[in-house]
Amino acid sequence: MTSRGTYPQGVGEAPDGVPVPRLSSGTTTIGLRCGDGVVLATERRATMGHFIANKTTIKLFRIDRHLGMTLAGSLGDAQAVIRQVQSEAALYRARVGRPLWVEAATTFASNLLNASRFSPYFGWFIIGGVDPTGPRLFSVEASGGSAEERFVSIGSGSPFAYGVLENAWHAKTGVQEGVDLAVRALTAAMKRDSASGDGYAVATITERGFVEIGPSEIARRLAALGLA
Numbered sequence: 001m002t003s004r005g006t007y008p009q010g011v012g013e014a015p016d017g018v019p020v021p022r023l024s025s026g027t028t029t030i031g032l033r034c035g036d037g038v039v040l041a042t043e044r045r046a047t048m049g050h051f052i053a054n055k056t057t058i059k060l061f062r063i064d065r066h067l068g069m070t071l072a073g074s075l076g077d078a079q080a081v082i083r084q085v086q087s088e089a090a091l092y093r094a095r096v097g098r099p100l101w102v103e104a105a106t107t108f109a110s111n112l113l114n115a116s117r118f119s120p121y122f123g124w125f126i127i128g129g130v131d132p133t134g135p136r137l138f139s140v141e142a143s144g145g146s147a148e149e150r151f152v153s154i155g156s157g158s159p160f161a162y163g164v165l166e167n168a169w170h171a172k173t174g175v176q177e178g179v180d181l182a183v184r185a186l187t188a189a190m191k192r193d194s195a196s197g198d199g200y201a202v203a204t205i206t207e208r209g210f211v212e213i214g215p216s217e218i219a220r221r222l223a224a225l226g227l228a
Contacts, residue, residue, distance in 0.1 A: 009210045026195030027059060027156030027191040029070040030185055031126040032055035032169065032178040033137040033150050037206035039175060040068050040093030041182035043157075043190055044199040046075055048085045064099050065209040067129035069109075072155035073142065078123030085109050085127075096211055102129040102136035106146050114144025116211050129205050157196035164188050177203045179213060 026047045030133060032039040046057040052119040061069050063081050067089060071078035088108050100108075106127045113121055120142050126149075128137040140146045151169045153161040164185040173181065182202055190197045202213040220228040 014100070017122050019030040020200045027155035028161050028186055028189035028193060028196040029126055030161055030182050031070065031128050031137050031139070031149065031152045031166070032165075032171050032182060033128070033135050034175045034178045035171075036135070037130055037165060037175040037178075037204055038068075038135050038137055039178035039182050039202065039204055040065060040126060040128055041179075041186055041200065041202040043186055043196045044068050044201060045197045047195045047197060050194070051200075058201070060201040060212070061201055062130075062203070063105065063127075064093065066099055066131060066205060066206055067102060067105055067127070069111045069128075071123055071155070072125075072128045073123035076119075076136060077121040078125070081121050081123055081125065084112060086117050091120060099131070101131040101133070102127065102206070103131075105129075105131075106140060108142040109140050110146045112144075113140065113142060117143045126152055126154060128188055128210055129210075130207055132185065135205075136175045140188060149158075153185065153189075155196070157186075157193030160189040160192045161185040179204060183218065183221055184225060184227065187222070 028043055029065055030041040040060055042059040044055060044057050045052060046054040059071050063069055063086050069082055070080060090098045122142060124142060125140045137149045138146050139149055139152045151165045168181050179202055181188060186200055200218045204211050
């Protein structure tokens with residue numbers, strides 16, 4: 001039997017050895033570090049190979065009031081990692097009496113993924129938030145390697161998103177400008193990547209906490225940007 005996460009995208013292996021479809025989020029996820037916070041954004045499509053399996057997939061998660069994550073890869077594997085990071089953040093807050101810092105959450109996720117690298121969780125993550133050191137943003141790949149980022153995109157649509165991000169991100173980008181930039185980058189990806197689509201999920205994380213942008217506000221921004 002093939003080990004968890006080692007088979008090709010969209011294909012698993014049943015106990016009797018018969019290949020079966022495997023739900024993948026083959027996706028576009030985005031993180032932006034801004035002067036006053038962090039923006040995390042994804043679209044909502046999940047696929048099984050070339051089949052669109054779900055159009056309302058949740059890929060953007062609140063970990064704590066100051067901390068969030070996005071996922072790409074095998075949906076089940078990635079969600080399992082998210083749940084463990086959420087649990088660790090809640091446990092740390094209960095034991096220590098203060099929130100888990102962003103880099104510490106990244107280290108936990110990195111160690112978790114590295115410990116299972118021979119039977120891997122097939123997922124890639126963006127972790128972002130605000131703590132006493134300021135806005136922080138990290139990417140973590142499936143074997144546990146992590147890197148701090150100014151902006152990052154992960155998933156099948158990321159090459160198209162990077163074309164927008166590389167051109168428009170700057171050191172003085174604020175959270176509100178970052179939301180518009182994330183929406184523009186997601187739109188570019190959804191126009192060219194068949195595994196990305198079906199709507200937007202965008203959240204800001206500032207000193208006031210994790211706030212997800214509602215559909216009506218996203219629609220207003222799309223119209224203002226000429227993307228509606």
